[in-house]
Amino acid sequence: MKPLLEVEDLRVRFHLRTGTIEAVRGVSFQLGRERLGIVGESGSGKSQTGRAILGLTPPPGEVTAKRLAFDGIDLQTASKRTLREMRGGRISMVMQDPKYSLNPVMTIGEQIIEAYQAHAKTGRAEARDKALAMLEAVKMRDPQRVFSLYPHEVSGGMGQRAMIAMMLVTDPDLLIADEPTSALDVTVSMEVLRILDELVSERGMGLIFISHDLKLVSSFCDRVLVMYAGRVVEELEAKNLREAKHPYTQGLMRCLPTLANDVHPLPTLNRDPSWAL
Amino acid sequence: MIMLDIQNLNVVFGTGRLRVDAVKDVSFTVKRGEAYGLVGESGSGKSTVLRAICGLAPITGGRVLVDGRQVTTPRDKTFYRTVQMVFQDPYASLHPRHTVDRTLSEPLAIHGEKDAEARILQALKEVGLGPSFRFRYPHQLSGGQRQRIAIARALILRPKVLLLDEPTSALDASVQAEILNLLDDLRRKMELTYILVSHDLAVVAHLCERLLVMRHGEAVEETTAEALRSGKASNEYTQSLIQASQGFTRKPSQATAIAG
Amino acid sequence: MANGGGGHDALRFYLTKTAQFVFVLATTLLGLVAVTFFIGRIVPIDPVLAIVGDRAPPAVYARVRQELGLDLPLIQQFWIYLRKAVTGDFGNSVLTTNPVMTDIANTFPATFELATLGTLIGTLIGIPLGVLAAVKRGSLIDQFVRFIGLAGYSIPIFWLGLMSLLLFYAKLGWVPGPGRIDVTYSYLYTPVTNIVLLDTAMQGQWDAFWDAVSHIILPACLLGYFSLAYISRMTRSFMLNELAQEYVIAARVKGLSEMRVIWRHALRNAAVPLVTVIALSYANLLEGSVLTETVFAWPGLGQYITNSLQNADMNAVLGGTLVIGTVFVLLNLVSDLLYRLLDPRTR
């Protein structure tokens, strides 16, 4: 089977006044209709990888890759128009914090309709039905009401679900979720994850799940990429996480306190400069 | 020896339409040298309890006794020498225009302490930072380093009680481990009393002996780290928290029924 | 969160809001009156002189002084003034002999007309310019907008006014000369609102209307330019702020066209603080167009107040100041309301 997404030697650079920062340094992976997790500490380039795929690297940034293809379409050479149709239509992204990523002055319903109408030539009534259906699909208790609420009027969990509804309303083939639950309560985040999980298994969508929570990624995803300083230092099956080879991955696994065993002091991570090479 | 005694604490914000009962009738006590945890979902009033203790939120009802004495409003200087707090967000809790040096010398200046120089270097050492950090600005520090500075600032007046409001939740796992170890260490060395707020049960269990589970501003149950470990929490809500902290489980569970 | 008793609460909410507004208006106006009044009395200009002139014999002088109540204690004078002011009686202007209110009713519409058109021009051009500058940050257009803005800040308005008259009126003949309307048309309509454009249009005097339009266009463009300088600059900075927000990226993720992202998402949000900026610039034009008015022989409020002030015509100054103060507070209120309307978070 042809992979949904092919990424080879992806690099993201920022040319700043103070010099050039290479945020992503040669990341390669392939993705089928599966759940791929990307973990790594803050600043390791997870988000930039995700954004580069969508072509949304912020201004001073420059993206290069040997190959960056979605469903056989080369994203680097694609026209702006194709890219735009791809975005939201076939590839979507759920972002970390609903508080900032929903437009504060538009109702949730409007925002979902807008996303739908950007890709499907339909009337408003139909778009509205679709949006309501989508809100229902993300287990919103009272879709009618939520539809006409403004982002600040809903809780974080509801907002994140609305965000997911907005991003999935066009039935994309690939969803990139950039820390979709880190702003949420543990209990609420479980619920959101469950919705994502169902969507993947029911629609056969590909999912890239970005997080810094190893425990979560290992329990949620099929495959995990571990990133460090802009590189993938290790790629492994989620269930094999405990057998990670790379000392960084091992260290990360160990330094988490758990309910199960009480270690004092906690092991800490000694960064080896050679990891970043 | 009871260090902190909270009885029927109530905190209300605003009036009329805007009234929020943030904390309702919460009581607990903490012994000297003990570490006590507060857990619960977002908005359950954990931070508000801490803020009420140290005077950043109004005490609408109930009593707060520190070291056997009821607190006054406004708090007096001795109070601040007894109780200090560390905030959740290391990025927001340091003055962006003050160097570490200035941040650390401020409490000394306020309380008219002498040999600031030595004490600042000492405080930096205690939190595992060298003198090279002394003249840096917060933006020149990593999150973990900032949190260490925040802890150093809290400790520089040699308080007896440290209120920790999610001190590690903004940090990476590896950094979190370092901070937790540091806190563990300091407590032992300085015989500190902790109240630790966190939504991460594992973190609370790691550091504290006893903990209080809160929800919607009310105390749900008081339990011990031991009990959590052995999964013996009596309360359903506590159970769901334990459940969630285990990571994602594909089988549908009761977590769905509760959240939202 | 408790949401019970909505209707009653809402009513009370609006009542409090209204009461608050009335309070703000009242205290601001009282403050204005007090400050102006006392300034007026300590200014070393003899108000009697303004009335009787330099040559009047002492007896006349003394009589007028008494008529004006200037021999009473200051506090008493203030009290009398205040009592009358509450009933809308600001006394008579010394210079024009009319009741101050009549004068203001004559001059304010001229200023209003000019400032409104100026703000309209400034807004309609300034916002797109600002947006463009923000979107194309660092580009030529950005530099251009910046230059326009800078020039707007630093060029003396009377200089630009006279130069534009010289060019567009004297040299090119594109616009008619200074004044509100040509003398030939000035008696074709009856002043009702004193807003010439409105009066002529309502009375169907279209020739007069177009003449008035051609008269107002140059000074309005001039004022428009100055408000444009400010508005475009603020728009740029608000837009830069909005464009850096996550929701803009989210909108792009949805596959929206760049046009839609900029104009519908980012600008819609930037519009919230912009409302205040526009209101402020409008207020500034209302009060600060004295020099433009002088150059264009525009009989507006700014000129009226300045002229009165220079002639110690304190009744007129007080009245004018109060009107501007009221307008200011009202504009504040309107921008506040618009703010609420535009930003659902404040509702």
Place this chain on the structure above:
Amino acid sequence: ATPPDTLVHAWQIDDIISLDPAEIFEFSSSEIAGNTYERLINYDIKDVSKIYGEVAESWTVSDDGKTYTFKIRQNKKFASGNPLTAEDVVFSLQRAVILDKSPAFILGQFGFDKNNVKDKIKQTGPYEFTMETDKAYAPTFVLYCLTSTVASIVDKKLTMQNEKDGDLGYNWLKTHYAGSGPFSIRDWKANEVVVLERNPNYEKKAPLARVIYRHIKETATQRLLLEKGDVDIARNLNPEEIAAVSKNPDIKVDSAPKGTVWYLGLNQKNPNLAKPEVRKALKYLVDYAAIADTIMKYKGEVHQAFLPKGYLGAINDNPYKLDVAKAKDLLAQAGLKDGFSVTMDTTSRPETTGIAQAIQSTFAQAGVKLELIPGDNKQTLTKYRARQHDIYIGEWGSDYQDPNSNADTFAANDDNSDNAKAKPLAWRNAWDPGPLTAKTRAAVMERDAEKRAQMYEELQKAVLDDGPFVIFLQKIEVAAERKNVDGFVMGPSFDTNSVAQAKKN
């Protein structure tokens, strides 16, 4: 362009505060009154000494010199259509005295007041009345006073129809019109426009249907309007602008000297200025000719006596010129070899500041450090009237066409104490003219014109020599007109600037 039957002036008319002739005392309103009201008598603007009756047909003076009997022309009509009779004339004069507005003293100085005026000015027939003065003044003095605006004839019937609370129609007439002149006032919008319309009842019908005075504050704007032909006459151009427009073939420049002099008032309360040598030295420290030829070109000519050219007895030889050496000498005599510092209150009008700065730099040449204190007109005047200045620079325009107007203020001061009742210029500069006061009083009683002229010459010489006034220019009024304007006549005072026979070709 302006309509052919309409004459449009661009003029700074923000000084108008009233249109009631009993109150009018400002430049622009005087001119408007001059064109819209008639007076009892008037003088020939070409030869001021020729007095003729305007409303009066003839008059006689009694032997004791106190009673004047006037015969009124018949068949005269107001713009309203009401006939003009002696009743109107008597009413107008009485009214001015009773209302007692600023210019009322021009009549009041003959001994009229509220209480006695009804007895002193009496109608004696339908077209005849008498006026009785308290002393036997020089008849020229009395008659000249009757040529001033305050003695304009108002329509009694119309005015009294609009009377309210016994105000003699004052509140109405302030903004309305009740006269018989060549034009009637149709509209006055303060700071904006005054519109005059032809009076159909005037016997020598005006050629123009309408005259409009537009208030244009900026002189540059006035110039642009004139050059474009959107006004016919620009009234306030500055010298450079006049020089520029006079090169324009479509524009001509007309001018007339006015009864106004520019002067410095030296406050005698200042010990330095009180020294006679210093007063004299300062008179040698003004570059009269340069000022008149450059800054004030077209707008003033050198004149140093207090009576303007054209007035009875005016002396026109100007003895002083810039002479720094002599001034230094004089200062040394006064014990001020190194000069001294002194301030000058200056209104912020461009002309005044221009002259002031020129004077400042010539003063400096003899070590007199002059500090200018700018202020707006009313503010500076307030200070001047309180005698708180050192030096004051300003203009003085005579109130009526008789030499007494200026002599009374420059050369007489009955009471030099701080709370004196009358405050002539001599008082304002704290100067006690000594015997000159009595001489001034005598001159006004002198019925022989020749002798009277001589007395004024003496007074002028004395002030010129020792007075605390450095008079340097006589004002000239300039108007730049479109070539096609004809017959706009400028007289020696503002109320004699006439559009009555103006027309456009």
Place this chain on the structure above:
Amino acid sequence: MAGAPPLPQPSGLRAWLLSAEPNSRWQARLGRGYLGWRSFTKNPLAVLGLGIVVLLLFVALFADFIAPYSPVIGGDLRTQRLLPPSETFWLGTDDQARDIFSRIIYGSRITLFVIVLVSIIATPIGLLVGTVSGYLGGWVDTVLMRITDIFLAFPRLVLALAFVAALGPGIENAVIAIAITSWPPYARIARAETLMIRNSDFIAAVKLQGASTPRIIFGHVVPLCISSLIVRVTLDMAGIILTAAGLGFLGLGAQPPSPEWGAMVATGRNYLIDQWWVAAMPGLAIFVVSLGFNLLGDGLRDVLDPKAAK
């Protein structure tokens, strides 16, 4: 024109400045200033702005040596009046036959005086009112903001004119009048900024150390407001010069013959059409200096303002 050319730095000093581990507060401060300077100099427009401001300072300081003629004493009225720019009079002469170039040179002193005085009067008032009212809240806030509103609602020119009228004309009083009318916006800005930071954790932290209210306001709140205020004030400079000019235009600013630029433009307005240089030259000076301050302000914003730098 560039500002003070960056001196060739001995590498030792540079290393010392950039040391990651400064040994004293002084070294740290200097190092930080050096870094700021470096990032500032990367912005050519800002450097241009600084250059203009430095030039202004230089000219003001050495006016006596630069100006070829006296700024106040005119030449011969008959022959040297209103001459166009030439070799003898670089920028021409004015109506009093004075050299415009010399007047502009000397006028820089007054401009500088106005700017400095207004900023040191208005900024502290605005800062104080804004921070106190924002930090304390409650009725103090209500009262102070009412007062601010009153001053804000006042027609600026009326207030300025009134003050000048009350205090007497002259540049000092004009400055005071301008200062009095320009603090309210600063107070607003400072208040808005204060409201944002008053509930932040680092303020809570100092409170918890027992800091007194004045200590918090002056030690912690003010430094944070000051940078955006400085930026705003520099951006306002042009406006201040022009307001001074406006007062001069109405005859209430600097007293003649002082070579205040605004007053010069105002006088020049009488000769605007034919003798354009009389108004244009000082006008150009105002424009250039405003430009300088604006560019500098923009540049400073990048260096000082943490929000804009993000």
